[in-house]
Amino acid sequence: MIPGSFEYHRPDSVASALEILAEYGDEARAIAGGHSLIPMMKLRMADVGHLVDLQAIADLKGITVQGDTIIIGAMTTQQELISSAELASAAPILREASLQIADPQVRYVGTIGGNVANGDPGNDLPGLMQCLDAQYTLAGRDGTREVAARDFYEAAYFTAREDDEILVSIKFRATTGGYAYEKQKRKIGDYATAAAAVLIAKDGATCSFASIAMTNLSDTPVWCEAAADALVGSSLDQAAIDAAVAAMLETIDPQEDNRGPVEFKNHVAGVILRRAIERAASRA
């Protein structure tokens, strides 16, 4: 299908992008890699009169690792997340997850900012950002503000970002200990039927920290504190893992669609989460 007609803007600073968004209000939309927005425009599910392309804004690009703080510009591509040696060392779960997004064609153009700002429950990075306890920096005409990834997602395609705000960057701490990103999909390049992001740290044989989030099993990503609490203080034995999986299954709310009925999705969620916990534990 062909999208409706639109005017194209290519600002070279965040300030001028914000001015254009303010000038055209509801009719304007930022475009990053376009790999979610353009298909929606072609399907006429998004009607955009003014496209504000963020590609020429240098300030929105790049990966900075300063001590144990990582800051990633919103326009950093998913391929750049994969190819950064610094990031692979500071937060290897991000590389593991990014390699499971779509296919190389999408990843060379799709951005981290577009992936997390979109509010699509099928996207892999929002759940991971909740697992990492990331903070999103949003710029508006009155300045910037930070919103935690765990507070950002309100419903499918509804987030805490105002229409006239731009996501500038994503910040989180370097990880220590074990990690795993597990994803079940119908075929290579597909969105998740279920995916799990797990971080685990150990003190001797005892789990001292855990963070667990899942993707595409509710209309928002699901970070589940009770699942993590079931692991902390345990030796990561089967009883603790069973309790963590049960806590997550209580929290998710999958819906029947072309990826399967609810019962199947609950089953897949349990299998994928167990696999992720066991792999993260083996790396901790």
Ligand code: FAD
């Ligand atoms: P765009 O499409 O340009 O924008 C998406 C939305 O975010 C728009 O509403 C836009 O206005 C808004 N936006 C973008 N950047 C900003 C910003 N900086 N500030 C404010 N708003 C902004 N994703 C996965 O996670 N996993 C998959 O398995 C997967 N499979 C895919 C398979 C195919 C065939 C395709 C085409 C896409 C797939 N995707 C998948 C989506 C892909 O990762 C997209 O690139 C990503 O979701 C959106 O990033 P983008 O840079 O393309 O954003």
